[in-house]
Amino acid sequence: MAVFLSAVVLSLCLLSSHASLLIKYGSTTVKENSFLPLHMTDRAPTIDIQGYDDLRGLHPSYFSVVMFTWLDMIGFQFYESYITYWVANIPAGSFGPGKGKVVLPYMSPLATNKFLQFSAQNNSYSFALVPQGSNLVGPILDNRRSPALAKTLQHYNCTGDFIEIIDFTTSTSQS
Numbered sequence: 001m002a003v004f005l006s007a008v009v010l011s012l013c014l015l016s017s018h019a020s021l022l023i024k025y026g027s028t029t030v031k032e033n034s035f036l037p038l039h040m041t042d043r044a045p046t047i048d049i050q051g052y053d054d055l056r057g058l059h060p061s062y063f064s065v066v067m068f069t070w071l072d073m074i075g076f077q078f079y080e081s082y083i084t085y086w087v088a089n090i091p092a093g094s095f096g097p098g099k100g101k102v103v104l105p106y107m108s109p110l111a112t113n114k115f116l117q118f119s120a121q122n123n124s125y126s127f128a129l130v131p132q133g134s135n136l137v138g139p140i141l142d143n144r145r146s147p148a149l150a151k152t153l154q155h156y157n158c159t160g161d162f163i164e165i166i167d168f169t170t171s172t173s174q175s
């Protein structure tokens with residue numbers, strides 16, 4: 001369900017480009033719409049950017065990679081999200097292992113599931129690659145909840161555009 005929602009909501013603002021994300025938990029690459037056992041996501045993944053394109057003249061100085069999960073629908077258009085990891089200041093034009101700065105520490109799906117008390121058996125998480133205009137110094141976010149993710153990102157020197165989204169599902173318990 002959450003995978004479906006994020007695809008619908010975010011496809012509206014996806015930009016085409018040749019930049020792409022490579023997210024790995026250990027040696028496991030997170031593939032779009034894949035399922036990962038919960039224990040595999042205990043530690044923060046590595047983030048690489050595989051390339052960079054002009055992005056239709058946006059000329060970002062940096063990229064941010066934001067991991068989040070969807071909460072509830074608010075009204076008919078906005079879906080509240082919960083940000084579980086944010087790596088900012090990844091220099092645009094860089095290739096390979098991300099050189100960014102962690103501005104919001106990793107909160108594992110296990111910890112997130114417990115904190116938010118998800119009742120479903122499975123829950124989805126997303127990684128978004130977002131152009132960032134200028135340096136993000138912070139401090140940021142004393143609350144990981146974001147009623148409108150694009151607006152939150154814009155508040156922190158990112159554009160509200162999502163260049164790429166990678167969604168995965170994990171279980172809410174180890175069993």
Ligand SMILES: *[C@@H]1O[C@H](CO)[C@@H](O)[C@H](O)[C@H]1NC(C)=O
Binds near residue numbers: 035121122169
């Ligand atoms: C959770 O995901 C696993 C792996 O894809 C699947 O086998 C299982 O049926 C899912 N459970 C529910 C309740 O959707």
Ligand SMILES: *[C@@H]1O[C@H](CO)[C@@H](O)[C@H](O)[C@H]1NC(C)=O
Binds near residue numbers: 136137139155156
């Ligand atoms: C956004 O960028 C401006 C200009 O570089 C900087 O002064 C400001 O502190 C940044 N905002 C945040 C939240 O880091």
